[in-house]
Amino acid sequence: MLNKAIYRSIGKLSIFVSALLFMVGNTNAQSVQPRPVLQQRTIDLSQMRVAIPNQEITPGLIDFENVQGPQIGVGIELSNQYEESHGVRFERGASVHFCARRTDDVMASLCPYPQAASGQRAAVHDVRSGGPVMVVTFIRPVEALTMRINPTGGTLDEVFVAELNGFDENNQQLVNETVRFNWFQNAFSWPTSAGFETDGAQITRVTVTLRRVAQNNQPVRFLIDDLSLVYSPEVQTSPVAVALAEETSPPRVESEIVQSVEVGPAQDELRLYPAATRKRTVIDWDAVDLDLAEQDAQGLVSASRQGEQFIDAAELPLLLPSDVDADSLIVVGNRDSYSAHFTVAGRAHNLYGSRLLTVMSPAAGAAADATNLTLIRSDEAIVGSFSLYGASYSLTRYCVNEDVSTDAACHDGDAMGAVAANLVVVVGDAGRGRP
Amino acid sequence: MRPLIILFLAVLVAFLFARFADDAPTVETPTIDPDPVEASDPPPVEEEEETPPVVEEEEPPVPPAPTLPSDWHFAPGNLIDGTSTTRGDSGVTDPSVVSPTMRFPVEDGPAFPNSQIFGKGGGGYASGSWPGVAGSEKDAENFDYPWQDNYCEVRFGYDSELCPGGEAHRGQDIRPKTCENAVHWAVAPEDGHVSHIGSISINIFGAETGYIYKYLHVQDPLPAGITIGAPVTKGQRIARISDRLKANSRATTVHLHFEIWGGAEINGVNTGVTALPPYSSLVESYLDLTEANPDQIDPVEPPELLSQCTEPQWP
Numbered sequence A: 001m002l003n004k005a006i007y008r009s010i011g012k013l014s015i016f017v018s019a020l021l022f023m024v025g026n027t028n029a030q031s032v033q034p035r036p037v038l039q040q041r042t043i044d045l046s047q048m049r050v051a052i053p054n055q056e057i058t059p060g061l062i063d064f065e066n067v068q069g070p071q072i073g074v075g076i077e078l079s080n081q082y083e084e085s086h087g088v089r090f091e092r093g094a095s096v097h098f099c100a101r102r103t104d105d106v107m108a109s110l111c112p113y114p115q116a117a118s119g120q121r122a123a124v125h126d127v128r129s130g131g132p133v134m135v136v137t138f139i140r141p142v143e144a145l146t147m148r149i150n151p152t153g154g155t156l157d158e159v160f161v162a163e164l165n166g167f168d169e170n171n172q173q174l175v176n177e178t179v180r181f182n183w184f185q186n187a188f189s190w191p192t193s194a195g196f197e198t199d200g201a202q203i204t205r206v207t208v209t210l211r212r213v214a215q216n217n218q219p220v221r222f223l224i225d226d227l228s229l230v231y232s233p234e235v236q237t238s239p240v241a242v243a244l245a246e247e248t249s250p251p252r253v254e255s256e257i258v259q260s261v262e263v264g265p266a267q268d269e270l271r272l273y274p275a276a277t278r279k280r281t282v283i284d285w286d287a288v289d290l291d292l293a294e295q296d297a298q299g300l301v302s303a304s305r306q307g308e309q310f311i312d313a314a315e316l317p318l319l320l321p322s323d324v325d326a327d328s329l330i331v332v333g334n335r336d337s338y339s340a341h342f343t344v345a346g347r348a349h350n351l352y353g354s355r356l357l358t359v360m361s362p363a364a365g366a367a368a369d370a371t372n373l374t375l376i377r378s379d380e381a382i383v384g385s386f387s388l389y390g391a392s393y394s395l396t397r398y399c400v401n402e403d404v405s406t407d408a409a410c411h412d413g414d415a416m417g418a419v420a421a422n423l424v425v426v427v428g429d430a431g432r433g434r435p
Numbered sequence B: 001m002r003p004l005i006i007l008f009l010a011v012l013v014a015f016l017f018a019r020f021a022d023d024a025p026t027v028e029t030p031t032i033d034p035d036p037v038e039a040s041d042p043p044p045v046e047e048e049e050e051t052p053p054v055v056e057e058e059e060p061p062v063p064p065a066p067t068l069p070s071d072w073h074f075a076p077g078n079l080i081d082g083t084s085t086t087r088g089d090s091g092v093t094d095p096s097v098v099s100p101t102m103r104f105p106v107e108d109g110p111a112f113p114n115s116q117i118f119g120k121g122g123g124g125y126a127s128g129s130w131p132g133v134a135g136s137e138k139d140a141e142n143f144d145y146p147w148q149d150n151y152c153e154v155r156f157g158y159d160s161e162l163c164p165g166g167e168a169h170r171g172q173d174i175r176p177k178t179c180e181n182a183v184h185w186a187v188a189p190e191d192g193h194v195s196h197i198g199s200i201s202i203n204i205f206g207a208e209t210g211y212i213y214k215y216l217h218v219q220d221p222l223p224a225g226i227t228i229g230a231p232v233t234k235g236q237r238i239a240r241i242s243d244r245l246k247a248n249s250r251a252t253t254v255h256l257h258f259e260i261w262g263g264a265e266i267n268g269v270n271t272g273v274t275a276l277p278p279y280s281s282l283v284e285s286y287l288d289l290t291e292a293n294p295d296q297i298d299p300v301e302p303p304e305l306l307s308q309c310t311e312p313q314w315p
Helices: A012-027 A105-110 A239-247 A285-297 A308-313 A413-421 B002-026 B045-058 B279-292
Strands: A075-077 A088-090 A095-098 A121-125 A134-151 A159-167 A173-182 A193-197 A203-212 A222-231 A257-261 A278-281 A318-321 A330-333 A337-344 A347-354 A356-360 A373-377 A381-388 A391-398 A423-426 B172-175 B185-187 B192-197 B201-206 B212-216 B237-241 B256-266 B269-276
Touching: A121 A134, A159 A193, A173 A193, A173 A203, A203 A222, A285 A423, A308 A330, A318 A330, A318 A337, A318 A347, A330 B192, A337 B192, A337 B201, A347 B192, A347 B256, A347 B269, A356 B269, A373 B269, A381 A413, A391 A413, A391 B256, A413 A423, B172 B279, B201 B237
Parallel strands: A356 B256, A391 B269
Antiparallel strands: A075 A095, A088 A134, A095 A121, A121 A222, A134 A193, A134 A203, A134 A222, A159 A173, A159 A203, A257 A278, A278 A356, A318 A423, A330 A337, A337 A347, A347 A391, A373 A381, A381 A391, A381 B269, B172 B256, B185 B237, B192 B201, B201 B212, B212 B256, B256 B269
8 A cells, every 4th residue: 555645745755765775775785686797898098087196176087186184094084075076985984195105104004105196195995994895986877987006015026906896776786897916016107907897887886805815815905096987978867866866855944943942951051061952843734735635535544543642732744654553553742753663564663753853063074965865774773764844754663683683674675665655644633733 | 208108109190191191192093994894884974074075076077979070071072082983083072962951861870971892891893993992891991980972983884964974873882880780770861651662672752852762782671661652750760771782692791872863953954863962961961960969970899700790680
């Protein structure tokens, strides 16, 4: 029973369902996937752009020269340095280091070469901190890339193998490329490139590993430089991604603020720290009414039988399941927030909603450009967080025994999407007063 | 002749009398036992009268009530060096108290918010990529001041909109007074209702704030009446703090993982529901707790043996 009504007004909940499928699919990057026949061509390096040291921004080229940001050890955090300019994100703690040969031991051990492949800086992936694999995410898909690659040390003529794997947004592996090379130190121009080229594939994630053959192919710390990209000529993004891009930009709330809510004692009564500001948002009751009318026409009703006093007291639209045993649905709440507990397929679920927003300043380097859907995973549950009608909501699906290691299916996006698809919007007495 | 004899005798008597009178102070007298054994000996009245001034002089001064050390906590967002997901030492430094009237979630002090995995016996993270610290769970350092924030500590796969790197620990670890398992109580932070009970967790919906408070690493049996939907009052016992990582796995150290969830505005945007930084709220609520109970400030001696951090035997 798919209630299209609540999706229709702004389409976000359907996006939520779809996005759950989409994003959870991506999060299960390491799950077993049949490998398709790889489509590769010989890499045409002439297609790639040439690094120009110290140039501000070159489209399609990342030379790691002009970076600023938080320090990671003696380097600079790399994670989202090129997210806005190039649509590229580096995961797992990669950092940028000054790479001209230095006299101090620390720097020399990180980059033992006379210079970077271009300029003075290169990116480092440290297996001790980031694991054996460097992960590069392409928000703007690419069909081909190359990079210069080097270990941070070795013995003369020692054999190393670089491996690149590329995946599309459905986590389907489309690329597997290896490069075998012999190492020598005094390379002013790094001799080794690794990369791939495809027939218009939409590569959204690439993993990079460097292995030391003489030591049982053990993954080692490595450097990359001059990451050159060929974006997919026509970005045939999936409907889900299009929807996310168009619809899931979260609404700014300034214009929706009707009042600041005083919570707790006044600031001067606090002894150390100020109370956070909380704001009460405006509810888009017109959108709620549209969805109510449509779901009424379909005869959809909430399974709720318990907690009706809380529903009636709530001055926000409540999302509740329509297809669960009414006795299993327990609702508690107050004027501005509610929580509903229910069970689907043996797993506990919780829906939480609030029209009070706590104003927070993120840490430096946090994902400030959050989308309207956030999937929050943990060992015990998965949470989908989103905004709708001006309020904030979350749907939590708990693993059996709160243990994903024995209930991997609890993170399954299909199942969670099915739960979201059966939600209906409910408005109690107070809500009908249109506060 | 007779008068002379009488005179002689008189002089002799006088001499002897005077002699005995001179010797009198030298006669040994028995000492008075200040603490007589004989119960029947009544204390002299004079002593009773003299007792009060003696007592006043010897009474020890009343010790001042314990107070929190001046450096009892690090600032919000100050993580252990290198333990953030981006290997930094900074989390959310915004000190705003998201739940100003919250009750401290552990019933009794002292209690010690600090890093579980980067404390002694915690093991570190990611197979040693973020190495732990040598030592034992019961080490006194784990159960002492200063407090330290570990919201935003490294955790891959735990998405976070507020932390550097986008993936991080979304709560605060709190060690109770000792490492004893399942003997220290978690309590409700405000009036509200139980909104979820899991194998190692319990959630409270706060009626005043509308927040969801999440407690992890708690252990059965729960107190009578603690069921999903049941009302709770501020400070009411809701669960025992344990070392449960999974339902039947004692894979962590004894601690409470505490989270506060609510709708959030980040950079002017309604980002949906997220886990808010709890550290400042814990600081304020601990001030309330210890102000009312100064005897719950000072750390206590940890058990001598790690094996003493054991399971209680339930009746």
